[in-house]
Amino acid sequence: MAGAEKQAVTGAGPFNGLLTWIDQRFPLVETWRKHLSEYYAPKNFNFWYYFGSLALFVLVIQIVTGIFLTMNYKPDAAQAFASVEYIMREVPWGWWIRYMHSTGASFFFICVYLHMFRAMLYGSYRNPRELLWIFGMLIFLCLMAEAFFGYLLPWGQMSYWGAQVIVNLFDAIPLIGPDLAIWIRGDFVVSDATLNRFFAYHVIAVPLALLALVVAHLLALHEVGSSNPDGVEIKNVKDPKTGKPLDGIPFHPYYTVKDTFGVVVLLIVFSIVVFFAPEAGGYFLEHNNFIPADPLKTPAHIAPVWYFTPYYSILRATTDEFVLWVLAPGVVAFALLLVWSMKKSTARIAVGVIAIVLLAGLLNLDAKVWGVVLMATSVMIFFFLPWLDRSPVRSIRYKGPITKTALTLFVIVFFVLGYLGTESVTEGRTLAAQVGTAVYFLFFFLMPWYSKMDKSLPEPERVTWK
Amino acid sequence: MLVRGGSPARYARRNPDSPCTAIIAQNRRARRLAAANGCSSISSLGRPGGHPESIVNSQSESMSWTKKFGRARGFLYNFALSDNAFPSQGFSMSDQSGVNRGRRSLVIASACAGGAATVATAVPFAASMLPSERAEALGAPVEVDIGQLNPGEKMTVEWRGQPVWILRRTKEMLEEIKQTDGKVADPKSERKKGELTPEYARNEFRSIKPEYLVVVGICTHLGCSPQDRLKAGPEAFDSQWTGGFYCPCHGSLFDLAGRVYKNKPAPDNLRVPPYTYLSDTRILIGEDKKRA
Numbered sequence: 001m002a003g004a005e006k007q008a009v010t011g012a013g014p015f016n017g018l019l020t021w022i023d024q025r026f027p028l029v030e031t032w033r034k035h036l037s038e039y040y041a042p043k044n045f046n047f048w049y050y051f052g053s054l055a056l057f058v059l060v061i062q063i064v065t066g067i068f069l070t071m072n073y074k075p076d077a078a079q080a081f082a083s084v085e086y087i088m089r090e091v092p093w094g095w096w097i098r099y100m101h102s103t104g105a106s107f108f109f110i111c112v113y114l115h116m117f118r119a120m121l122y123g124s125y126r127n128p129r130e131l132l133w134i135f136g137m138l139i140f141l142c143l144m145a146e147a148f149f150g151y152l153l154p155w156g157q158m159s160y161w162g163a164q165v166i167v168n169l170f171d172a173i174p175l176i177g178p179d180l181a182i183w184i185r186g187d188f189v190v191s192d193a194t195l196n197r198f199f200a201y202h203v204i205a206v207p208l209a210l211l212a213l214v215v216a217h218l219l220a221l222h223e224v225g226s227s228n229p230d231g232v233e234i235k236n237v238k239d240p241k242t243g244k245p246l247d248g249i250p251f252h253p254y255y256t257v258k259d260t261f262g263v264v265v266l267l268i269v270f271s272i273v274v275f276f277a278p279e280a281g282g283y284f285l286e287h288n289n290f291i292p293a294d295p296l297k298t299p300a301h302i303a304p305v306w307y308f309t310p311y312y313s314i315l316r317a318t319t320d321e322f323v324l325w326v327l328a329p330g331v332v333a334f335a336l337l338l339v340w341s342m343k344k345s346t347a348r349i350a351v352g353v354i355a356i357v358l359l360a361g362l363l364n365l366d367a368k369v370w371g372v373v374l375m376a377t378s379v380m381i382f383f384f385l386p387w388l389d390r391s392p393v394r395s396i397r398y399k400g401p402i403t404k405t406a407l408t409l410f411v412i413v414f415f416v417l418g419y420l421g422t423e424s425v426t427e428g429r430t431l432a433a434q435v436g437t438a439v440y441f442l443f444f445f446l447m448p449w450y451s452k453m454d455k456s457l458p459e460p461e462r463v464t465w466k
Numbered sequence: 467m468l469v470r471g472g473s474p475a476r477y478a479r480r481n482p483d484s485p486c487t488a489i490i491a492q493n494r495r496a497r498r499l500a501a502a503n504g505c506s507s508i509s510s511l512g513r514p515g516g517h518p519e520s521i522v523n524s525q526s527e528s529m530s531w532t533k534k535f536g537r538a539r540g541f542l543y544n545f546a547l548s549d550n551a552f553p554s555q556g557f558s559m560s561d562q563s564g565v566n567r568g569r570r571s572l573v574i575a576s577a578c579a580g581g582a583a584t585v586a587t588a589v590p591f592a593a594s595m596l597p598s599e600r601a602e603a604l605g606a607p608v609e610v611d612i613g614q615l616n617p618g619e620k621m622t623v624e625w626r627g628q629p630v631w632i633l634r635r636t637k638e639m640l641e642e643i644k645q646t647d648g649k650v651a652d653p654k655s656e657r658k659k660g661e662l663t664p665e666y667a668r669n670e671f672r673s674i675k676p677e678y679l680v681v682v683g684i685c686t687h688l689g690c691s692p693q694d695r696l697k698a699g700p701e702a703f704d705s706q707w708t709g710g711f712y713c714p715c716h717g718s719l720f721d722l723a724g725r726v727y728k729n730k731p732a733p734d735n736l737r738v739p740p741y742t743y744l745s746d747t748r749i750l751i752g753e754d755k756k757r758a
Contacts, residue, residue, distance in 0.1 A: 164689045165688040165689060167689075168687075171689075182596070182597060183595055184595075186595055186596065186597055186598070187627065188601070188627060189627040193601060295624070295629070296622055296624060296691065298690040298691040298693070298713075300693065301714055316716055319729065319730075320729050321729065367733070368687060368688075368731060368732075371731070426702075
């Protein structure tokens with residue numbers, strides 16, 4: 001038998017016997033080596049490489065605090081708001097656990113956004129890491145669903161009307177929309193039935209998917225190996241004797257120690273928020289959510305939590321004029337650009353047909369439908385980054401001025417849209433959001449061209465220290 | 467030794483001298499035995515050295531799937547029939563020719579039946595998420611006394627969990643509605659007639675009696691409840707405001723007949739629920755006049 005051939009575990013002192021016993025029945029040593037002590041990561045990771053492990057750490061915080069919250073929370077429209085107040089005021093340490101959970105939600109998004117930005121900076125999504133990126137994007141979608149479902153649970157005014165607005169987005173889908181919205185809610189309006197099922201999604205359905213995807217994300221990462229700020233493969237230069245990458249260091253102990261340092265810093269910042277500013281000025285916990293849900297009265301100003309606001313801005317920016325004067329000409333221009341750069345006549349015809357169908361839709365369907373379509377596209381477009389980026393190099397360090405400008409603009413626009421999404425609507429703000437929306441999509445849709453024509457620098461053979 | 471590579475035929479062509487090749491042409495029992503043994507004990511079963519004749523036989527047998535059904539379906543058939551679906555990976559533990567066709571057909575048929583049953587199981591789960599009988603029952607009509615409502619006042623009642631507004635409009639308000647005809651998107655309530663505006667409310671004031679407006683106070687954009695801006699006068703969103711409703715979520719505007727302003731996110735007028743007058747001061751919301 002294979003197990004019997006395994007060498008006895010050494011170096012674990014009094015536990016050698018126990019570990020050997022386990023290792024003969026379970027791939028303990030093999031797993032430890034493959035994923036930690038002999039997983040070689042590039043030695044030049046910088047600040048940006050903290051956020052993957054930090055996101056994992058926040059996930060643990062969310063799961064642990066979430067379990068304890070469910071012990072006192074009641075997913076019932078008549079009792080939910082009061083049970084949250086009960087946790088806050090009467091359950092010993094309840095306030096702490098609840099603030100950890102609400103702060104954790106925002107920190108999760110901060111970590112994930114920075115983690116994604118890292119991938120965009122250094123081209124971490126490029127071949128052969130496309131699937132790794134896709135798993136990551138699926139985690140991001142799960143996270144958005146998790147945050148959305150969780151936000152209904154306190155049953156405050158923002159919970160209620162936020163859910164009402166988002167579920168009504170599905171109502172915009174032609175034909176099946178209205179029935180689909182009723183099916184999602186389980187009622188004709190957001191009600192007890194909706195709260196109950198969102199609780200089920202939030203505490204079991206989505207977390208299960210999330211955990212499975214995190215495992216898939218890590219397995220995919222360890223299959224292809226980590227990228228690095230230079231965007232060069234450390235596998236290409238190996239020590240001829242040992243076969244180990246010359247620019248790689250074992251994840252454990254080098255990066256476990258580095259990441260532990262990151263966790264400590266995160267916990268300091270996290271604690272400051274939890275103890276001194278858990279509402280974060282209305283950005284982490286909105287003021288209106290301290291008023292119980294009232295199905296008959298919408299608050300004067302409703303906005304999603306900060307992590308959804310860029311997409312929400314895009315939704316609001318899509319007015320009739322925007323569809324007519326920006327989207328429709330945009331579709332025509334983009335179709336022409338595609339036809340111009342394609343060689344196959346069948347592909348050209350296909351582009352033409354799709355453009356005409358889109359154009360007919362743009363001119364006939366409500367702007368509401370297109371708002372929803374644009375909002376969905378603004379998230380889903382990230383999936384396609386590995387194929388949109390056609391630069392010969394991966395890292396921003398060796399990319400040219402056009403790409404650098406485009407990425408800078410994109411980041412600015414992302415923040416501006418995010419800010420506008422928290423504010424109420426005025427004509428000026430709508431115009432700003434429309435400009436932002438246009439830039440947001442141009443960043444992605446023109447990437448195949450500008451990333452290719454940009455003047456890039458040659459990549460180094462080995463990783464560098466900067 | 468495992469049999470690697472595509473079909474047994476291809477394998478046989480590549481490895482004419484292999485004992486496995488011989489086994490490909492062997493009788494069924496021997497083949498099955500070979501399969502059970504991972505083709506490792508072939509030499510004891512098969513004759514060493516392949517028969518060109520029998521290779522041709524096995525080739526024509528397995529090639530015919532591709533020929534008959536084309537490459538893609540040939541692959542599918544191969545995938546379904548063979549445990550050697552990813553030939554180049556060498557996943558297979560057995561020789562493909564050791565296939566018991568009758569049994570394989572049974573496996574495919576039961577896999578299809580099982581798959582269909584699994585899909586069918588999703589139906590009750592999905593259906594359990596529809597509104598329950600109780601939620602449907604709560605859609606019952608609501609009777610409202612409007613006797614206490616003074617001119618210019620609005621009251622809100624709950625019907626199907628939604629706010630229904632009853633606004634008693636003054637003469638001036640009715641005049642203001644006439645002025646907004648040019649500003650609203652659907653002045654005659656012609657869009658989605660059946661759904662949004664019952665026949666008896668399909669007039670300028672969108673009501674049975676001009677004095678009383680009855681509408682569902684839910685914006686047709688994304689379901690927020692608009693706020694009262696009943697008085698005419700300059701507002702931040704419209705300097706020539708003639709009274710109506712303002713949705714705080716996305717800035718949609720409605721006039722005092724619940725008609726949506728042009729170029730606003732909301733696509734349609736506020737919905738007029740089915741309602742009927744039981745007497746001069748009592749209305750029933752949620753049900754039309756009984757057809758006599």
